[in-house]
Amino acid sequence: MNKISENKTILITGAITGLIAVLLGAFGAHGLEKHVDAASIDSFTTGVRYQMYHAIVCVILGNMTVLQEIRRKRIFYFFIGGIILFSGSIYLLVIDEIFGISLSSIGFITPLGGLLLISGWIFLIISLMKIK
Template sequence: MENLGLIFGAFYGATAVIFGAFGAHLLKKKLSIEQLQSFETGVKYQMYHAIVLLLLGFQVNFNIPIHIIYAFIIGILLFSFSIYGLVLSSTKNKKLKFLGPITPLGGLFLVLGWILLLYEFVS
């Protein structure tokens, strides 16, 4: 699907703004400083990679392989959304601990996306 980067880039960008506002206004009173920083990290990484997906989706002068776009899509989903789940579940003292190992897995997918992109540029 050739518009996948654009579709997910726009979706992740919009939800990053929504989650950022949610964290800044509604969660600020309910979260500790550490929890709020974790939530903000998820939002920042989501927005950064949403922009990357949009740029890759436009494929300016490049024919970007779809597996690179998939790596970023999966990475954002696993990394940022697991952080949101961990932080929000901890506010109710029912931390979803199974999400803990998912966060670094998402980070690995993000790194993989960058490495694949680098490989694409140098090969």
């Protein structure tokens, strides 16, 4: 893929991830209250919040021409993987109550997703520090 295509992929993925965060946020605010307790709604909101933060960062990242393409790509993969594992596992753990199935065995995925998000930020900081 060329540089423009890579940036476009990061930008579009960030925008789609942001859209999904808004949709899930609306669902969490208006659709969950009759089905799960307040603590579960708070957890769901945390997943949405972190997804939106990182969606915005992906849109910014797609415009950061000061970073080498390979670094931008790695950071993007850390963030997308983190969103999927961190926020995605939270969503599944909350909605499992609605469907009456137990997904508690996937609870270990949430901290792995958090670790990916943290790694993305660390790698972004290191990459920014290496700019000449």
